[in-house]
Amino acid sequence: MYSIGLRYCGGCNPEIDRTGLIDSLKQRFKARGIPAEFITDKETPTDLILLISGCKHGCLEQEFPSFSQDPPIISVRGEMVGDRYVQEKDIPEVLIGSITEEKNRVGGSP
Amino acid sequence: MSMMTGKEYIESLRGLNPEVYFFGQKINNVVDEPMFQPHIHTAAMTYELAHRPEYEDIMTATSHLTGEKINRFTHIHQGIDDLVKKARMMRLLGQKTGTCFQRCVGLDGLNAIYVTTYDMDQKYGTDYHERFKTWLTEVQKKDLMPSGAMTDARGDRNLRPHQQKNKDTYLHIKERLDHGIIVSGIKAHITGAINSHEILTMPTRTMGEEDGDFALSFAIPSNAKGVTFVFSRQTNDTRRLDSPLDAGNPKYGIVGGEAIIIFKDVFVPNERIFMAGEYDFTTELVETFAGYHRSNYGGCKVGLADVVVGGSYWTADAHGISKASHIIDKLTDMIAMAETCWSCTLACSYEGYQTPSGAYHINPLLANVVKLNITKMVYEWMRLAQDIAGGKIITLPSEKDLENPELGRIIEECFVGKEGFSTSDIIKMLRLIENMSVGAGLPEAMHGAGSPAAQKIMIARRSGIDRKVDLAKSVAGITEDKDFEQITGKDEKTYWQESKKKIQEKMPGSVNSSAF
Numbered sequence: 341m342y343s344i345g346l347r348y349c350g351g352c353n354p355e356i357d358r359t360g361l362i363d364s365l366k367q368r369f370k371a372r373g374i375p376a377e378f379i380t381d382k383e384t385p386t387d388l389i390l391l392i393s394g395c396k397h398g399c400l401e402q403e404f405p406s407f408s409q410d411p412p413i414i415s416v417r418g419e420m421v422g423d424r425y426v427q428e429k430d431i432p433e434v435l436i437g438s439i440t441e442e443k444n445r446v447g448g449s450p
Numbered sequence: 451m452s453m454m455t456g457k458e459y460i461e462s463l464r465g466l467n468p469e470v471y472f473f474g475q476k477i478n479n480v481v482d483e484p485m486f487q488p489h490i491h492t493a494a495m496t497y498e499l500a501h502r503p504e505y506e507d508i509m510t511a512t513s514h515l516t517g518e519k520i521n522r523f524t525h526i527h528q529g530i531d532d533l534v535k536k537a538r539m540m541r542l543l544g545q546k547t548g549t550c551f552q553r554c555v556g557l558d559g560l561n562a563i564y565v566t567t568y569d570m571d572q573k574y575g576t577d578y579h580e581r582f583k584t585w586l587t588e589v590q591k592k593d594l595m596p597s598g599a600m601t602d603a604r605g606d607r608n609l610r611p612h613q614q615k616n617k618d619t620y621l622h623i624k625e626r627l628d629h630g631i632i633v634s635g636i637k638a639h640i641t642g643a644i645n646s647h648e649i650l651t652m653p654t655r656t657m658g659e660e661d662g663d664f665a666l667s668f669a670i671p672s673n674a675k676g677v678t679f680v681f682s683r684q685t686n687d688t689r690r691l692d693s694p695l696d697a698g699n700p701k702y703g704i705v706g707g708e709a710i711i712i713f714k715d716v717f718v719p720n721e722r723i724f725m726a727g728e729y730d731f732t733t734e735l736v737e738t739f740a741g742y743h744r745s746n747y748g749g750c751k752v753g754l755a756d757v758v759v760g761g762s763y764w765t766a767d768a769h770g771i772s773k774a775s776h777i778i779d780k781l782t783d784m785i786a787m788a789e790t791c792w793s794c795t796l797a798c799s800y801e802g803y804q805t806p807s808g809a810y811h812i813n814p815l816l817a818n819v820v821k822l823n824i825t826k827m828v829y830e831w832m833r834l835a836q837d838i839a840g841g842k843i844i845t846l847p848s849e850k851d852l853e854n855p856e857l858g859r860i861i862e863e864c865f866v867g868k869e870g871f872s873t874s875d876i877i878k879m880l881r882l883i884e885n886m887s888v889g890a891g892l893p894e895a896m897h898g899a900g901s902p903a904a905q906k907i908m909i910a911r912r913s914g915i916d917r918k919v920d921l922a923k924s925v926a927g928i929t930e931d932k933d934f935e936q937i938t939g940k941d942e943k944t945y946w947q948e949s950k951k952k953i954q955e956k957m958p959g960s961v962n963s964s965a966f
Contacts, residue, residue, distance in 0.1 A: 353914075354917075355914060357917075395801075395803070395813075396803035396804075397801050397802065397803045397813065398803060398804070417803065418803075420803075420806075423804070423805075423806040423808075424806060425569075425806065
């Protein structure tokens with residue numbers, strides 16, 4: 341099963357609902373029959389890491405500055421995914437697209 | 451050409467010969483005009499300090515376009531460190547001049563247009579960003595000072611730009627040509643306009659579809675054909691013609707030497723146009739600029755506060771009252787307010803973020819809080835400066851009377867302080883405090899970078915009030931509190947039932963509420 345490592349920022353003053361976003365993402369994966377495992381344990385190796393920062397400052401990106409490709413990293417920072425502005429309501433769909441793209445890049449589909 | 455010194459900057463203005471009017475007269479020599487010189491000296495400070503080893507760490511940067519060392523006033527912020535150093539640069543220059551040093555408006559315009567043109571090109575496939583980078587490279591290489599021209603005359607504020615009876619109340623496109631555009635209109639209150647090499651225009655507000663011709667950004671040399679400047683007045687400005695002492699801050703002046711800029715059928719070539727009709731990006735451009743610019747005020751005005759706090763203490767000391775508890779109390783209040791504003795500016799820099807263009811932006815919510823605090827606190831610390839300085843700041847005789855042998859001796863005795871302080875120095879310091887606390891600097895703190903209402907709109911829009919309501923409902927017990935349930939190991943309803951039961955066992959009949 342495709343595994344997604346979740347990393348949350350501290351959440352001091354988020355402009356998005358970080359856990360609500362992941363709940364929505366999980367529901368959409370499930371509704372589409374896409375098997376995916378979301379893992380918060382930092383020691384467990386995963387196929388992809390999803391950074392969820394509550395605001396555009398993106399504290400988590402300081403921990404993951406190089407955006408390594410092994411595993412690939414997708415970064416949400418407030419209403420931004422990567423270097424794109426995305427409204428909060430649209431973030432789950434954009435993430436599904438980005439995660440699928442990453443998965444396909446290394447072969448197979450999530 | 452590499453970074454200019456202060457003197458080289460002043461000399462560079464000589465070749466421009468912009469069309470400037472003041473007091474109803476055409477000013478043919480801007481550089482040597484006594485009414486303009488303090489403002490030119492202040493802008494020159496932004497050049498001069500970049501050459502000092504003790505300041506270059508914050509006054510210079512490395513261009514991401516050329517890799518060359520450049521004056522930070524032409525730099526695009528490449529990280530949080532740049533945002534913080536920009537704030538430090540603002541405070542330093544406020545300390546060195548005691549007034550507005552003008553060049554930050556252009557700096558903020560450079561960054562805001564850099565950010566917005568990138569986003570426009572992503573949507574429309576235009577080449578504004580590349581055009582802008584080409585022009586910016588020239589600005590960096592030649593160390594030019596562009597004035598940031600945003601505020602339009604605006605006419606009837608209840609009408610949108612295209613509804614104005616006189617279209618020239620907003621700068622707009624009159625004609626579109628293959629190789630450029632013809633523009634007309636008026637920009638008002640433009641800081642440092644007459645002593646800038648270039649004019650960098652931006653729209654003053656959000657534009658609608660029908661305002662497309664007003665959704666406009668471009669750069670032109672300040673001596674472009676069809677451009678006329680009308681220099682504005684400042685409080686007590688003609689004292690500069692009377693005597694240096696009476697002027698207060700004779701070297702650096704008061705506020706930013708603002709001017710009206712009249713554009714009459716000015717041709718702008720395509721390569722210098724950075725927005726021409728993309729009305730849906732005017733909000734982004736205006737808000738990005740406003741965010742940068744509002745964040746500055748907790749730097750520059752705090753630099754001014756450092757000067758006026760020092761001047762207030764010195765004046766109290768000169769009169770033998772620096773140890774009085776009420777003086778210490780007032781000075782402490784001044785310092786605390788200034789450092790509060792400084793904290794806000796540092797915070798909005800440290801909380802900045804990377805935009806899609808790669809440039810960094812400050813935290814807009816905190817930047818608006820910076821500026822809103824400034825609109826109040828500058829008045830308060832200047833009020834305390836007046837309080838400490840005493841009534842002398844508005845009753846001092848003129849320098850000419852001081853120079854009169856007989857009157858001068860009497861005045862000398864009248865204004866003498868404690869041993870070790872000369873009357874002449876006391877008057878100099880009192881005039882400085884008068885200049886900084888009585889004059890145009892106060893409304894400049896109020897309205898520069900936008901009036902308080904504009905900051906409140908931005909704060910309200912970005913504060914996330916819905917989330918605050920959710921927080922309050924959770925704490926109040928109106929909505930589910932998962933953390934509380936984890937802590938207590940049971941759901942809230944069960945917890946309160948058990949809690950009530952325990953209290954009733956201890957104090958029968960004491961808990962009747964069924965609210966929880």
